[in-house]
Amino acid sequence: MNKKIWIIIGVAALLVLLIGLNIWKLKADSNVKIDVTTLQEKTITETVLTPGQLKLANEQIVYYTAEKGTVKEILVKEGDSVKKGAPLIRYENKQLTLEKKQNELQIKSTNLQVSDLASKRKETEKLLKDDKENEALKAELEQIKLQQQQTQIELEQLQLQKEVIQQQIAELEVKSEVDGKIVEVNEQAALASNQLEQQPVIRIGTLDDLIVEGTISEYDTLKIEKGQAVTLKSDAVPDQAWEGVVSLISDLPKQQEGLEMDGGGVQYPIQVKVEDEIELKPGFQMLIEIKTKEQKANVLPLTAVKQDGEDNYVFVVNENKAERRDVKVGSVSNKMIEIIEGVEADEQIIVDPTDEIKNGTEVTIK
Incomplete structure (x- = not known):
């Protein structure tokens, strides 16, 4: 009898040990390893980014005009330099x-x-x-x-x-309205009077004088001024950048098709004069980057701040647990975001909280 009792006690002890090990393992698995940071005072630059298109600054585009008659003669060819007033096309009516x-x-x-x-x-x-x-x-x-x-x-x-x-x-004799170079001559466009999409017959401009045209929001028009410095980039040449300057901010918004405005709201045309030599051709898509404000601020990495609707929050490490904390944010620059209020300078904030981290999740700093 005593032998059986000892066997039962041994089995029970083994079961208790196994259960304890499993509980310890589950607890260890639920403890998430994290990287942390603290508020850092840095100089941040607020930047407006908007897409644009590279264009000729002084350009004349000549289309076929059926009312004038038929094109009798095109008087220029691609590459010709022309002065204002030079004849380009002669019609016959x-x-x-x-x-x-x-x-x-x-x-x-x-x-x-x-x-x-x-x-x-x-x-x-x-x-x-x-x-x-x-x-x-x-x-x-x-x-x-x-x-x-x-x-x-x-x-x-x-x-x-x-x-x-x-x-x-x-x-009937169409003349040049600008000094420049003939960058395009399309003789077929002069014959296709019934074409669905009208094409230019002649395009005049100069590759030495380029602009980038884009649009900015009504809010951004309050922060951007004529003469402001601009950095221009292109996905076609990702390792290069060119300098420019804001040459025009329209007083009137871009006209929208129909009555409904798009999701971006009212947009205002903007022009940037290219200051550097650029090897790209007119028509290339560009990225307009305008620095609007520089200031010192307490910042965190962008990855540390999460959004829940209109609320912004971070996870603060408090007694080895993640504590959700709502924060008020300000300017965004590169990979940093300004924290106006919500956390103290000495508090540890999780750098990149994953979806498994919730309020109260046990965490371990790496």
Whole structure:
């Protein structure tokens, strides 16, 4: 009997030991290892980032205009340097040529009428001088004077028509509005009058004078000024950056299609003048980076701050347990975020809390 009792006691002790080991292991597994940090006073720079597109600063784009007629001749080729006023395209308009000839004939005919009426008036006045009481001659003279007035009005109208036609003929020769270089000539665009998307026939600009166009929010317009320094980057050349300066902030917002505004709210166009030499071509997508404010602040790594709706919080280590603490944040710069209130300078904050860390989770600092 005693032997059986000792066996039972031994088995029970073994079970207790195994259960204790499992409990210890579970407790050890639930203890999360973490990295911690504390508030650091650093100089942070608030930065506005917005996408943009590289463009020619002084550019003229010439499209085919069907109202002018057909393109008779393109007078330039790609690579040509042109001055303001240089001819680019010459149109041919047969209808306008016909209207010019008709106008010339009408003016010639009207001038003949003016000359004929002047002769008749002179002859009638001469007859009336010898027969002052002749009522028929008086009536005839008044009629001639009236016809002269009407003919003169008609002649003036024809002269105005002539000026309009001359102006339209002058516009058949499209001229350069800027000094620059011909960067594109598309002869097919001059023929495709029924194309769905109109393409430029000629594009003029200079690669030595480039800008980047983008948009900023209404809030950011209050922080950015003309003349402010800009850093420009491109995903196409990730290891390079170029300097620029804000050259324009529009007073009017970018027009939205339809009545609904997009999720970003009202956007204002912005232009940045490229200050450095840049090997990228117009059309490249750029990143506009504008530093708006520098200040000293107590900061934490961005990864330390979590969001729950509109609330920001961190996990503070308190007696080997994670304590959720709401914080008020300020400026964001690079990988740091300003902490205005919520934690003290000597408190340890978990650097990158994972989803398994909750309020009260036991933690071990690595």
